[in-house]
Amino acid sequence: MDRNKNIVHVVWTTSNQLVGCSEIKNALKCLLMLVGGSPSTLTNLSVSTTTNNNNNSDSSVVDSTTFNNNNNLTVQSNNSRTGGELKRIEMNNIDEAITRIRIAELLLQYTFNHDEARYHLEKSVFLLDSDSTDHSMELLCKISSYLIDYFHTNNAFNLAKQWLKKAIKYSISLKNNQWLLYFLIKESHILFRENQPKPVFNSIDQAIKLAINMKDTFCHVTMLGF
Incomplete structure (x- = not known):
């Protein structure tokens, strides 16, 4: 668990540095991989440009992204040789909530995908509400x-x-x-x-x-x- 915690903090630091260099997509990739995802398709990260009247984005900030039954972020690989799902890092509830809040902050500040941000925020509430x-x-x-x-x-x-x-x-x-x-x-x-x-x-x-x-x-x- 200590090793995982160190990994989490390294990823947070790396993400902050990437934001400082205006590498917003790569900063999001780092954080999204912490909560489960495939590095091969996170390269397709794109910012949505329009929203409809139902407050739903026309396209997701992360292409080819789905949520599994456990509400963990998973990404289907388009390349069988390099694909697969990145094994999720074990985190305590507070660290996972902080990660999801950071994801939401980037989505809210730099993208139009605010519905995705809402998902991560509400997931964080679920993680913290009993504490x-x-x-x-x-x-x-x-x-x-x-x-x-x-x-x-x-x-x-x-x-x-x-x-x-x-x-x-x-x-x-x-x-x-x-x-x-x-x-x-x-x-x-x-x-x-x-x-x-x-x-x-x-x-x-x-x-x-x-x-x-x-x-x-x-x-x-x-x-x-x-």
């Missing part, structure tokens, strides 16, 4: 922020509000007022777009009271600007 450690709660807050933005951007307000409720719960469990303030501000934005003035003012009022009680100058300035 009440601070590290897991912090990751769940981060995942929630991405999913809230995803649903908010796609006008799926009910789903965005569902994730806001979860996110507020995570931030309270973590006792992290900065996350809580962030989610209260997000909530006010979504409620404003839904034309619900009374709940908007309630969220803003909670956020202002929280910011006043926080010994954080940045939060005070943020709420004054808000």
Whole structure:
């Protein structure tokens, strides 16, 4: 397991370096192979350029990619001599969740394949939801922020509000007022777009009271600007 953990951290570092060199496709290949995949077809990695009205990408960011019954990423090989499925590295739930979050971040920032990013984020939630450690709660807050933005951007307000409720719960469990303030501000934005003035003012009022009680100058300035 220690050897596998070392491999995971080397891949994370390599992926970060590739991103720094603008090698986004290769950075994604590294991370995708950690959660199971074939190097022979990951060379076909391509960025989708269009999305339809149902919030589904017209093409996947990874060509020839499927998900097996265990929800592990697998890629079918087109070359029988070099193909086959890369053996999955054994990871603990937190390391796998971090890997999938990193994949999602790259997909969200550099591609149009946001549905694939959503899959990895929701898979990460599944991996972390039974863990009440601070590290897991912090990751769940981060995942929630991405999913809230995803649903908010796609006008799926009910789903965005569902994730806001979860996110507020995570931030309270973590006792992290900065996350809580962030989610209260997000909530006010979504409620404003839904034309619900009374709940908007309630969220803003909670956020202002929280910011006043926080010994954080940045939060005070943020709420004054808000």
